[in-house]
Amino acid sequence: MGWLAAGEGYEISLVDGKVAARSVRTRGKQLKTLPKALREHPEVERLRRFAEWLDRHAAACVAQVDAWMVSSLPVPAGLLGRVWADEAWQIALRDLVVVGDDPDEPGFLRDVSESGELRVVNLDGETVKLSAETVTFPHPVLLPDLEDLREFAAELELTQRVEQVYRATWVKPAEAELAPKATAVQEFSGGRYASRFRIAARAESLGYRVSGGYATCRVRDGGRTAEAAMWIGEPYWDGQSETGSLNWQDENGRGIALREVGPVAWSEGMRMAAALYAGRTVENG
Template identity: 60%
Template sequence: MGWLSAGEAYEVSLIAGKVVARSTARRGSGRPLKSLPKALRDHPEVDRLRQLNEWLDRHAATCRAQVGAWVVSSLPVPTALLARVWPDPAWQEVLRDLVVLGDDPDLPGFLRDATPTGDIRIVDLEGETRRLSAGTVTLPHPVLLPHLADLREFALELDVTQRVEQLHRAVWAKPAEVGPRKIEVSDFRQAQVGTRTALLARATSLGCQVSGSVVTCRVHEAGRTVEATAWLDGDYWSDWTMGNLSWRLRDGRQLPLAEVGPVAWSEGMRMASALSGGQTAGAEKGA
């Protein structure tokens, strides 16, 4: 952003999330000062810039949370919406280089642009820039992505950095054979998860909720909301241990494992593995 007058001797600006000042005196170099002069610390313009920076931080966090929800739930996103928010640096930072799918489920690509006409441009696995004119696209959960290993390898070649965890999110594929009457996963049972304070911190970092002795993560998949539920045992004065992992609908009905979708399965297993500090046999850890 530009420089704002702050009294007779200084100008201030917001650079890289920090309020900086420069001298407007004749002998001033025009370069930002190493520290904010004491005379400016309570200046109204400095206070306004600090408030602006706080708002920008909140806005960036909101963008990350919204795009993260699109990825986890693999919801269709109108390309017109992407075009509308793309000029905003906060939106563009979290959207750029995410893998998107249009009408062709076998043609994933890295998002590079969203034009005012509603088209988006991607870089495909051949390194070619393509234009997608679909009305909606998805930013798929990695367990649903075709050619996931190839996309991860190509992302390394392109030096891609995703601001929202997608390609390198740890995924767990649901076993092909699941007993029709089985309703719980016991792989993590008796795993030590530390104190309640440590548990809360770990669950929060995963975007999960803790209520009493239950940790849940919520996924919208195939038109319904599914909650993966990890049961724990412990009290405020001792370390906690994991119980079984299960899935249920919003109305509380527990799902047989055979009815759990691939995204809900992967996210539930990811939650339980992260809480327990380990992985189950056959888990694929994100790079």
């Protein structure tokens, strides 16, 4: 953004998200710190509030795109055309794998026109136009060419603001490998923490919801909502606590048999459980 007059002999602007100042007397050289005379200036305060709003807006864009991706929701291409001019939306969307009418033709999103026509780079390295009424940003566990996409992304040195191709995924075992009535996974049970508070704090820092004695992750998978829930200990318990079993529930709170858990809900639930188990206390030796 441009520089604004603030106080006698100074101008201010946002540089890398922070309020910076320069002196008119020194031919516009940016100062290392904000002068004391400007710290309480009304223009500085307004610019600080604007910077905070930009941070919240950027975080909201990332959260929305992440929700589209995790649930593989159809997104109107025209909507992408309208928001693309906003830098925060561009950063959240650029380089994500996107598909249109043909799910077997994925590509990395590079640009969107005002009319909603997408420019993508496909696995052949060609930049092609994608015209579709709606598009999806598939969850990585649903991408049949995931390994090829990962290799190509590394080759192009692409960086995704919303974690997609490099997102940790867990493929659901074949139905025959799961007991017919099994409802819980014990693989990540027994992760000991000094307190239940620390497990909850880790869960919340990773973006998961804590409700009662569980850390939860809600996902829309295949047209229905499923919530993965992992036991983390009784609320308000101040002693040592351990991670427990992982199970899934439908939107009415009824348990879902493991055989009936969708691939995305399975992967996201296991991802949550693995992340919480990884933060456990590990004793030397």
